Amino acid sequence: MTTEVRSNTGADASNEAGAALAERTDAVILVGGQGTRLRPLTVxxxxxxxxxxxxxxxxxxxxRIRAAGMTHVVLGTSYKAEVFEEHFGDGSDLGLEIEYVVETEPLGTGGGIRNVxxxxxxxxAMVFNGDVLGGTDLRAVLGTHAEKDADVTMHLVRVPDPRAFGCVPTDADGRVLEFLEKTQDPPTDQINAGIYVFRREVIESIPAGRPISVEREIFPALLDGGRAVYGHVDYAYWRDMGTPGDFVRGSSDLVRGIAPSPLLEGHHGESLVDDSASVGGGALLYGGSVVGRGAEIGAGARIDQSVIFDGARIGAGAVIERSIVAAGADIGPRTVVSDAIIGEGAVVGARCELINGLRVWPGVTIPDHGVRFSTDV
Known part of the structure; x- marks a missing residue:
């Protein structure tokens, strides 16, 4: 694999081209998935x-889209579609103009793009996978698209171990050569990072009204047809937020400033605590933990790399690590929650131990000492 190295002058010109193109680019975000790997949070x-x-x-x-200069956003929704419009409305509060397209039947990634x-x-159009937390320079991606006069430009990120992902090798000029499935001997460390820039005519050429995969069908067909498909390759922050562990780490990285967000500039640290939350004496919050509105953290509790949603209550001396406690849940004193999810409104009694991927569904009640992995109580 050969990596193209630009001079500073070339990079500046490309970034200027990307900034100019951003003003004439639609942002499309695919947010139709059901989030089954994060249940019960997504119930x-x-x-x-x-x-x-x-x-x-x-x-x-x-x-990030607004900071890059794009202002027109189309959300491709499906699961609980009404929640998005209820929260964001027309997008004016964010300096955006947001429109919504509801997918009534599953159409896959390619069908979802065609649907908007x-x-x-x-x-x-710049298309985003709504599951990904990323940090790439969006203007730079658009700059590559303009510079190469591409039909499609993909954001490709280099990862230390690409075996768990499909790989996308490119030539010395950045042109995509092929799309490879997961393999134990990948020929490149470049993986598909879930951001694509399309010419509108390419989107309109996708068959409408049926499920279709952009990765397995559309992109290979474009290569076979000789279309100009390029990669923008970097080492930017990238995380698929689909699993509980990745969700917790992604939130932590945002709080600590490892992952970028214009919404948190100047507010980085070991914890992010809403002004309306209460934290008891001697409680420790670190690892990029978040405490939501009206939440209560008891005296002497320890919250490590965890997300405490609005209105949750953590009892005195409890330990919460690498976990998510959903809205209104109540964790009893001296209880340990480690690598677990506690659903909305669940009640967990004192001195329980909930560890190793355990998930408590919304509204469930667990009595004092009701779940233990240790022999002592």
Whole structure:
């Protein structure tokens, strides 16, 4: 693999081209998934709306889109579609103009992109996977698209171990050569990072009204047809937020400033605590933990790399690590919650031990000492 190295002058020119193109680019965000890997958190809330570093996850991406200079956003929704419009409305509060397209039947990634075609205003569309927390320079991606006069430009991120992902090798000029499935011997460390820039005519050429995969069908067909598909390759922050562990780490990275968000500039640290929350004496909050509105943290509790949603209560001396406690849940004194999810309104009694991926569904009550892994009580 050969990496193209630009001079500073070339990079500046590319960034200027990206900034100019951003003003004439639609932002499309696919947010239709059911978030099954994050249940029970997504039973009542779509994954992109889960509180992440004090804001709905999607709001961080919208902030990056606005900062890059794009103002027209189309949300491709499906699961609990009404939640998005109820929260964001027309987008004016964020300095955006947001429109919504509801997918009534599952259409896959390619079908989901084609489904929003009628809402596009410009000849260029930047498509985002709503599950991904990223940090790439969006203007730079657009700059590559303009510089290469590409039909499609993909954001490719380099990762230390690409075996768990599909790989996308490119030539010395950045042109995509092929799309490879997961393999134990990948030929490149470049993986698909879930951001694509399309010419509008390419989107309109996707078959309408049926499920279709952009990765397995559309992109290979474009290569076979000789279309100009390029990669913008970098080492930017990238995390798929689909699992509980990744959700917790992503939120933590936002709080600590490892992952960028325009919404948190100047507010980084070991914890992010809403002004309306209460924290008892001797409680420790670190690891990029978040405490939501009206939440209560008891005296001597320890919260490590965890997300405490609005109105949750953590008892005195409890330990919460690498976990998520949903809205209104109540954790009893001296209880340990480690690598677990506690659903909305659940009640966990004193001196329980909930560890190793355990998930408590909304409204469930566990009595004092009701779940233990140790022999002592």
């Amino acid at each position: 009542n809330t779509p994954k992109p709306m889960l509180p992440t570093a004090g804001r709905p996850f999607l709001e961080h991406l919208l902030g 075609a009628d809402k596009l205003r410009y000849d260029t």
